[in-house]
Amino acid sequence: MAEDYKYLTFRIEDNVGIITLNRPDKLNAVSWDLAEELAALLLKLRYRDEVRTILLTGEGRAFCAGGDVDFLSGEGDRPMPGTSSADRPIPRSQRKSPGGPFFEVMRQLVLVDKPVIAAIHGHAVGAGLAYALACDRRFADSTTKMAAIFTNVGVAPDCGMSYFLPRIVGFSNALMMVETAKVFKAEECKELGLIDELVPEGKDFETAFEYARMLAQRASVAVDAARRLIHMSQYMTLDEILEFEGAIGVCVAGSADAKEGTMAFMEKRKPVYRGV
Numbered sequence: 001m002a003e004d005y006k007y008l009t010f011r012i013e014d015n016v017g018i019i020t021l022n023r024p025d026k027l028n029a030v031s032w033d034l035a036e037e038l039a040a041l042l043l044k045l046r047y048r049d050e051v052r053t054i055l056l057t058g059e060g061r062a063f064c065a066g067g068d069v070d071f072l073s074g075e076g077d078r079p080m081p082g083t084s085s086a087d088r089p090i091p092r093s094q095r096k097s098p099g100g101p102f103f104e105v106m107r108q109l110v111l112v113d114k115p116v117i118a119a120i121h122g123h124a125v126g127a128g129l130a131y132a133l134a135c136d137r138r139f140a141d142s143t144t145k146m147a148a149i150f151t152n153v154g155v156a157p158d159c160g161m162s163y164f165l166p167r168i169v170g171f172s173n174a175l176m177m178v179e180t181a182k183v184f185k186a187e188e189c190k191e192l193g194l195i196d197e198l199v200p201e202g203k204d205f206e207t208a209f210e211y212a213r214m215l216a217q218r219a220s221v222a223v224d225a226a227r228r229l230i231h232m233s234q235y236m237t238l239d240e241i242l243e244f245e246g247a248i249g250v251c252v253a254g255s256a257d258a259k260e261g262t263m264a265f266m267e268k269r270k271p272v273y274r275g276v
């Protein structure tokens, strides 16, 4: 079942919601409108039970070339607040956050409360890399190139890059990546930990889809809770997370899938999970 969006395509296959960034002529650069569509779609998917995992990919030869430079430059139809040529340099007191829907996408990628798997080929840079890093697992083919490219065009890292990057590649590598904006080839990305599964050219979608489909057949209430716990643990103390595990554990244990999982074990059969 395909649904209509202007800058995305969306369809559901085997309980996997497949979101494709669809501005291939601009290497899927994230415009204000694209970000708005993506954030709104993710919010909707949170409440659609038939979608049990999400796959994020890009149409054409790239995953995503980051924030739309037209927007960032202040020259496009809908410039970033405070960036029109007449205003430069922008007085410190008037600098506004570009956040808006660009940042909302990051929140929704986490808050959607379902695993989000990235299928990556070509460039994933700037905000595009940030979106990939917010995903649970990155399958990328050998054409992949990644960069925290922000400072290359004179802007600071954003869209949660400063949160996810050091957690994934470590503090020193994160500093090196944001300071140099260096573009890394697929093998190097794998070594840095930016790519989880490096696959042959053209195989990113099918390997990512297989993984997303496998997760969609698991006990989704428990999987989603497990995902939430790992995210929360990033900013909670041990005492807080133990408290939270206790509370969430009681809710999940009451799910139909928890009943099915435990019964199937005792009856020595394979569980059939319904995601409820």
Ligand SMILES: CC(C)(COP(=O)(O)OP(=O)(O)OC[C@H]1O[C@@H](n2cnc3c(N)ncnc32)[C@H](O)[C@@H]1OP(=O)(O)O)[C@@H](O)C(=O)NCCC(=O)NCCSC(=O)/C=C1/CC=CC=CO1
Residues within 6 Å of the ligand: 025, 026, 027, 029, 030, 065, 066, 067, 068, 069, 070, 072, 098, 099, 102, 123, 125, 126, 127, 128, 149, 150, 152, 153, 155, 158, 159
């Ligand atoms: C290294 C590149 C990613 C790829 O280079 P190449 O393969 O040679 O392809 P190009 O010919 O450069 O690009 C093909 C066409 O796509 C257009 N395009 C590419 N990237 C963008 C972009 N980010 N915004 C708008 N358009 C883009 C390019 O102009 C070509 O179009 P035409 O054929 O019509 O000319 C290389 O493309 C590159 O370096 N791109 C820019 C990367 C970049 O600087 N991204 C922004 C980083 S900052 C960021 O992401 C930040 C924010 C900040 C604030 C709010 C929100 C979001 O993000």
